[in-house]
Amino acid sequence: MISAGIDCGAKTTKVVVIKDGNIIGKAKVLSGFDQKKSILEAWELALKNAKVSAGEVNRICGTGSGKNAVKFALPSTRDLASDI
Numbered sequence: 001m002i003s004a005g006i007d008c009g010a011k012t013t014k015v016v017v018i019k020d021g022n023i024i025g026k027a028k029v030l031s032g033f034d035q036k037k038s039i040l041e042a043w044e045l046a047l048k049n050a051k052v053s054a055g056e057v058n059r060i061c062g063t064g065s066g067k068n069a070v071k072f073a074l075p076s077t078r079d080l081a082s083d084i
Contacts, residue, residue: 027042
């Protein structure tokens, strides 16, 4: 199973991709004023680093001050979201 955690904070947005309990990809970008842009940038970079596609991710969790922005940035993953 592949899971992802997205922490959208006031200063940075971080994404970690985990497969079977092991971190396989991660990314960290500055959040700036456009949370959606920073979420997408970190998401795409983490997926690239993990060498997986968005369609392979089974579960997504959003946290941080911008956690509500995650569902707007990644609308195709709403059905996978556990905490957003």
